[in-house]
Amino acid sequence: xxxxxQPEDQVNVAEGNPLTVKCTYSVSGNPYLFWYVQYPxxxxxxxxxYITGDNLVKGSYGFEAEFNKSQTSFHLKxxxxxxxxxxxxxxxxxxxxxxxxxLTFGTGTRLTIIP
Amino acid sequence: xxxxxxSSRYLVKRTGEKxxxxxxxxxxxxxxxxxxxxxxxxxxxxxxxxxxxxxEKGDIPEGYSVSREKKExxxxxxESASTNQTSMYLCAGRNRGNPNEAFFGQGTRxxxx
Numbered sequence: 001x002x003x004x005x006q007p008e009d010q011v012n013v014a015e016g017n018p019l020t021v022k023c024t025y026s027v028s029g030n031p032y033l034f035w036y037v038q039y040p041x042x043x044x045x046x047x048x049x050y051i052t053g054d055n056l057v058k059g060s061y062g063f064e065a066e067f068n069k070s071q072t073s074f075h076l077k078x079x080x081x082x083x084x085x086x087x088x089x090x091x092x093x094x095x096x097x098x099x100x101x102x103l104t105f106g107t108g109t110r111l112t113i114i115p
Numbered sequence: 116x117x118x119x120x121x122s123s124r125y126l127v128k129r130t131g132e133k134x135x136x137x138x139x140x141x142x143x144x145x146x147x148x149x150x151x152x153x154x155x156x157x158x159x160x161x162x163x164x165x166x167x168x169x170x171e172k173g174d175i176p177e178g179y180s181v182s183r184e185k186k187e188x189x190x191x192x193x194e195s196a197s198t199n200q201t202s203m204y205l206c207a208g209r210n211r212g213n214p215n216e217a218f219f220g221q222g223t224r225x226x227x228x
Contacts, residue, residue, distance in 0.1 A: 009155070034216055043119075043205055043219035044158075090157060101146050101165055101209070102173070103217055107157035 002027040004093050006106035013081045014114050021076040021109045023091030033074040034092040034103070035065055044090065050074060061085070081113045118142070119208050121220040128227050134193040136223050138206030145210060147189035148217065149173075149181065152203040164189055196227045 003026045013019040025031055032051055036044040048059025055067045065076045074091060091106045122137035140147065146165050150158040150173075160173030162181040170181050178200060182190040189208075193200055203224050207217040 006157075036219075041124075041222075043221040044207075046216040046218070049216055101163060102160060103148070103207075103209075104160070105150075105158040107155060 002031075002093055002095060002102070002104045004091050004104055004106035006089075006091055006109045008109050009107070010110045010112070012112045012114060015083055016080055019078050019081045019085070019111065019113075021089050021091075021111060023074045023076065023106060024072050025074060025091070025093040026072065027093055027095045029095040032094045033065075033067060034094075035059065035063070035074075035076050036090045036092065036105075038088040038090065038108075040087075047076070047089075083113045083115055086111060086113045119206055119218050119220040121204075121206050121223045123223050124221065126223060126225045128193075128196050128225065130197060130227055132193075132196045132227075134196045134225070134227075136191040136193075136204055136206075136225070138189045138191070138220055139187055140189075140206075140208035140218070141187065142208055142210075142218065143186070144208035144218075145186070146208065146217075147183065148207040148209075149179075149189065149191045150205045150207065151175070152205055152222070158205065161191065196225075198227050201225060201227045 005024045034049045035047040038044050050057050050067045058064045063078050089109050094103045119140045128134050148163040149161045152158050159175050164170045164183040180192045205222050206220040209217040
């Protein structure tokens, strides 16, 4: 079975500081990893994904994430936080086998950027 | 722009009612999904469909059914709504077989009273 853990329900960061939102995963096989963001009363918006290749992937709004196979982690990062980054963030995983289409999500991390 | 549209943003239904949540996508995606989102539990997969008239149970299918008569439309059905089905429901679509991201609708907040 595949699973995702987001160990922090809430992360608070001062505006301008770097931010990290943590994610670890468990799958049998090679993972496809995703980050999504949800603003209040909205659906999920795709931020970035790791498929293969470079372990550091860049996405929308200045976010990036680092894939670490040995630690089975895919932490979301941004060098300098903005107040507008305040939202709910979800990490998700899927195995890279054709036919297994199930995308499993973590429980979410609420990011609050303090002005 | 890709688009997944859920027919209602907010719904209030009575216990025991049959409830239909509709989702339409214009991306010609084979795969469509229904999730429910609850605080502290994240998104949990209810059902998904990988083709017309095809469906598979997700992690929490009890109390729900689905219908996919056309490729662009995926309906979630609550046969007899209960208060524990009060939740945010999210529909998503994705191309099959590629490492593509899923695209989500704006969500339907269902309240069962």
